[in-house]
Amino acid sequence: MSHLLGSDVLDRALAERTHANVAFFEAESELLARLCHRMAERFARGGRLIALGRSPAARSDARHVAVEFVHPVIVGKRALPALALAGEGGPLDEQAALAVEPGDIAIGFGSEAEAALRVARERGCLTLAFAPAGAEWEFEPPSQDASIRQELVETLYHVLWELVHVFFDHRGLLEGRDARRTHDTGASSFLYPFLAEGEKDLEAVVEDVRRSILAKAEEVGQLRTQTLEENREELLGAAAGVRADLEAGGRLLALGNGGSATDAMDVVADFRCPPDPRWQPRRALDLTEDPAILTAIANDIGTEAIFSRQVIAHGRGGDALLAISTSGNSANVVAALAEARSRGLRTIALVGYDGGRVAAERLADHVVVTRSEHIPRIQEAQASAYHLLRELVELA
DSSP, rough: OOHHHHHHHHHHHHHHHHHHHHHHHHHHHHHHHHHHHHHHHHTTTTTTTEEOOOHHHHHHHHHHHHHHHHEEEEOOOOOOEEEEEGGGGOHHHHHHHHHHOTEEEEEEEEEEGGGHHHHHTTTTEEESSSSSSSSSOOOOOOOSSSHHHHHHHHHHHHHHHHHHHHHHHHHGGGGTOOOBBOOOOOHHHHHHOOOOOOOOOOOHOOOOOOOHHHHHHHHHHHHHHHHHHTHHHHHHHHHHHHHHHTTOOOOOEESSSHHHHHHHHHHHHHHOOOTTTOOOOOOETTTSSSSHHHHHHHHHHHGGTTTHHHHHOOOOOOEEEEEEEESSOOOOHHHHHHHHHHHOOEEEEETTTTTTHHHTTSSSSSSEEEOOOOOOHHHHHHHHHHHHHHHHHHHH
């Protein structure tokens, strides 16, 4: 791949993403604000979020949305009950028949979730999908590119998680709840910049949330531009190196924690099962995939070793390691990068904030820094980076 061709691919990809991001959230912002209200009512009455995804790519989104709701990454936000049902448990509709309850929220990823969403809706769940699937709430991204669609959907469910909390702060607006102020003002001023302290009627709050959705979409658009433009040389160099490794018989290993673990799942899914039929399947290993290995190492040695021990087991010269971290400081990521380097693996890191230790100490051969302290936006821009890495590998 010539440098000029690679740059052209990045320019085209960024322009397409910018256009789709603006179009999608301008069209859907009011509906999303009203969905946040309906979801808050379900959670307030004891409902759960059930995420459904069977294919490798859909599974990563189902697991991502579940971990975001259960393990809030912003201090002061409450944990909300969420569960991912994926392919390991058998047909999704059979799993849904056993798991979902009438007060739940069911969110489906991929065409395989359609039957499960039907079960959920018949049982009285609020249902949500991203393509025509018979769900009560449907949001279809305006792109035929699978990677761009996934990125828009990821921003959407991050926004739902962030802004459903607004309605907990105005309990008089939740059906079946008494009016009671529960503002956590520090987090509210950060997450919801348009909210004032006074009580508001429902339409005023919906409008505030709608405006906040547009602000978040604009923020990720700017951050995606920074990530792809400032790290152009890093991405082009990493793609050429990974392509050479794969062509010589090597493999790509991927890892991360929490939401970044689900991003590692997505990376590996895209390499093994290409979203573009013109690309060939590539050898890749997901080091977050096996809970028995992860929990055994964490229990017997410690969480810092969960990835480095797997690099010892699997890594060999000629492989490449992709590490994803929003902070750039995760001890188990740093340890895995060190182990990989000692074994002759090519190392690539996607990091947020100022890059943390990974960038400051140049702990990877290629470091892509997304300059933000807002974890959901970091992850969304990193998704664009690894999707473009995957595309560039086929052009290298």
